[in-house]
Amino acid sequence: MARQSIMFIRSAGGNVQQREQKLYEELGELVRFVERAKKAISEASPGILSSSAQLPTASSHLSDLNKMTEEGTLEVMRLTEMIQDNRDRMTKELTAVVARLQTADGVKLAERLQNVAGVMVEDGKHLTEIMTALTFQDLVAQRVKKLVTILDEVQSRLVELVVIFGIQQHGENTGTEGTAGHLLKQLEESKKTAMKQQVADDILDQFGFK
Amino acid sequence: MTGIDMLRAIRADEKLKAIPVLMVTAEAQQSNLVEAVQAGVSNYIVKPFTAETMQEKLGKIFK
Known part of the structure; x- marks a missing residue:
């Protein structure tokens, strides 16, 4: 699909004004970059998976x-x-x-x-x-x-x-907020589960323990 | 076998069922306590506990 887009841009380029030519060239470069990135990610994925499995x-x-x-x-x-x-x-x-x-x-x-x-x-x-x-x-x-x-x-x-x-992508917000939110939620839940003796005694009282 | 499983086994055994069972647990959740009461616990102590708490609970069991 990316190649088709480049061909379309190239064929259309001959019919547009000079100032628009630059824009089409930029778009073409962008499409090529995306294609290269996709190929790089696809080649790197197996390596990343196997190395992550080795992480202590x-x-x-x-x-x-x-x-x-x-x-x-x-x-x-x-x-x-x-x-x-x-x-x-x-x-x-x-x-x-x-x-x-x-x-x-x-x-x-x-x-x-x-x-x-x-x-x-x-x-x-x-x-x-x-x-x-x-x-x-x-x-x-x-x-x-x-x-x-x-x-x-x-x-x-x-x-x-x-x-x-x-691994080449960095500086982006890659869902840290979601993970942090999850961790905070877990910590909050763990606080709620802690029960003091007084609370236990109150519950026992309700069951008739005197 | 969990503490609750042990308690249920004791209560299900004719020879053992009269033995008082004081649960000392760090599984400090309300649901655990309710489960223990339903299983027939004699009393319940939440960790960490003091010697006074233990004494008080034993006193209640053996009064």
């Missing part, structure tokens, strides 16, 4: 991070639980020893052992606090998952744009 994506790094923190946290929680169990056993043992020593008039020694038992109870509380503190991992994992979703979406849109418009 931030989302895969975040997924790895998510997995690693999850595994680490679970291991710490498992070990902490084992330590807690061991401490409970030792506390019971010490309590039994104290009882025995008290009857054998070993009052002083019993007192010191009682102190040791007290320290172990204290440490047990600390271990519980450590486990409670580790629950942050669930929250982190949720945020990371949301981030991965957003990154995947942005990546696919960018690749789409690159393939459609070609």
Whole structure:
């Protein structure tokens, strides 16, 4: 179609005035440029697609991070639980020893052992606090998952744009507003989904939980 | 298996169904809470939580 247009412009060019000749020449150059651009994009597209597939994506790094923190946290929680169990056993043992020593008039020694038992109870509380503190991992994992979703979406849109418009095009507004709007919408939605304990309690009250 | 699935399985088991279940979750969405209530949850804690909240909820379950 572009070639037909050029031929038409060329054939018509002989019948127009001199000042219009320039316009037809410009139009002809424009048509040739469009044709060259189409050919370039068509040749570049397979390369862009294959190279974009090789791009190290931030989302895969975040997924790895998510997995690693999850595994680490679970291991710490498992070990902490084992330590807690061991401490409970030792506390019971010490309590039994104290009882025995008290009857054998070993009052002083019993007192010191009682102190040791007290320290172990204290440490047990600390271990519980450590486990409670580790629950942050669930929250982190949720945020990371949301981030991965957003990154995947942005990546696919960018690749789409690159393939459609070609990497030589720049400085144009290529739908950034749409993507940003989408991201903002997602962030807004994520804020709405967060629920505080007070809200949960209010809902539970409605269901008759007192 | 999700927490809700586990809760449903417990409530469906004759030997286990009387056991109180306190859900501690970061899936802080109203729909999750309603689903948990319908599945028979005993109480519900949203992460992050304090020791006082846990104590209060356990107190309500075992009063």
